Amino acid sequence: MKKVLLTFVMILMVGVLAACSDGEKNPKEATTKEGEAAGDSGAQTIKVVFKDDGPSNPVAVSYYEKLSEGLKKDLDLDVKFDLVEVAQGDYAEKLNLLLYSGEIPDLIYFQGADKQIADQGLLEDLTPYIEDSKYIKSIMNPYNEARLRNYPYLLWIKPLDNRVPVVRKDWFDQASSSATLMENPTVDNYKAFFKEIVQIGDTKNAVTVAGDIRELDYTFDMAFGINKTWLDSEKGFEHYKVSSQTKDKLEFYRQLYEEGLLDPQYLTKKHDTKQEVFYNGETAVIPGTNGKVIDIYNDRMRVLNGEESQLQVLPPAKGEYQGFGATDISKESRGLAISSQSKNKDLVFQVLDYLASPEGQKLDRLGFEGEHYNVVDGKVELTEKYYGDWYARYWEPNNVEFEVAESTPLLGDAAEKSLLSVADYYSEDNSFVLPEEYVAQWDAMENLYKEYSADIITGKKPLEAFDDYVKKWYAAGGESLTKYANDNLK
The missing domain is CATH 3.40.190.10 (Periplasmic binding protein-like II)
Structure with a gap:
């Protein structure tokens, strides 16, 4: 009825x-x-x-x-x-x-x-x-x-609304691992930097995000080989959320969580509480939308903690690829x-x-x-x-075609660097607009991903549970969607 x-x-x-x-x-x-x-x-x-x-x-x-x-x-x-x-x-x-x-x-x-x-x-x-x-x-x-x-x-x-990681510059300048991170931002060097920055800032953790790992993915996805939504594998196109690359990434996030580097309360964080713990020194690094948002973070940090606390933009992690994620052009x-x-x-x-x-x-x-x-x-x-x-x-x-005084720029240094960094690493995705008949299935598949990724990162499920998730993902609609992708992607 x-x-x-x-x-x-x-x-x-x-x-x-x-x-x-x-x-x-x-x-x-x-x-x-x-x-x-x-x-x-x-x-x-x-x-x-x-x-x-x-x-x-x-x-x-x-x-x-x-x-x-x-x-x-x-x-x-x-x-x-x-x-x-x-x-x-x-x-x-x-x-x-x-x-x-x-x-x-x-x-x-x-x-x-x-x-x-x-x-x-x-x-x-x-x-x-x-x-x-x-x-x-x-x-x-x-x-x-x-x-x-x-x-x-x-x-x-x-x-583009990519998220870039930022840290207080006074803490960044004190870290001996900073130069290595900027020159060669591998996943291991990022982890070493996180460990040191927690000690320098006397923070509760190294990084936090608002509710799920998507904001963190902008920094780390491409290092793990996730350079597009549909990865070209031996079997054809495979969605990155059921790939071995994602399994490796979740294992890395799990290590960060176990070692207290990833905020243990990240799942319940909202954007305002994420910012609050950043400003008050409970966490050292947060991702923010490049450009104006980074400017807002920077201005607020300086007001609360002094001029020396202005922000430093960090690079995307480097591995198989490097960048802040592929851009959806669908x-x-x-x-x-x-x-x-x-x-x-x-x-x-x-x-x-x-x-x-x-x-x-x-x-x-x-x-x-x-x-x-x-x-x-x-x-x-x-x-x-x-x-x-x-x-x-x-x-x-x-x-813009009007001249702005140097003393009052449209964007501060950190915000400008964040825009340039995202532009430097620009690449296009191969995602497509989801056909209407797949929308309901996709919602179920997304819920599976959110559940399993959160449980694997926080230790509620073992890493091996990823294989069970993959089976459920394909059964929930992934099999037909993958066929559609392989029939339509070039």
């Missing part, structure tokens, strides 16, 4: 969505003046849904007001933005409930669960818009271009989409393209003049409020 009811509800939802469709998919169609704001004769309204940027957020309201002013001044476009509030909770889930209710904004930010919307033809193919763009096509990264070819509905021009995992039902599609993309222009970037990257930055002698000087509060909502290209 539950299945019948669920099917009926989904059919009803699709019907509501389909009923909203009355526009063509031609990207060159003329925009309309639908949604004209009261008192703004001639203004065209774009409805936007963006995580945390509802009308209850005063900074977001100011941001879109200033964006409207910039569009009018620089492009003579009279545009108003109608911000949609998303209910608190899981954003992907709440957003889809909003969309299934029939309210489909013109511009939509997704953070997961977009494919089922795209599969219903409700998201616009961005390819022709980008080809004709003035600015966006020139700021895209190779991985943006590859992802767009594979999945043309989402765009997210940001640095699709953007998050990003901006244009509704195929919008009557303002050209206008929406004009806004996105403007945000990639020098004028748009000045707002998006720097914030509000007089509050987040000032212009002194032709150079941008960032304020403390910028460092504490501001982030780019839309695009973060590698280069």
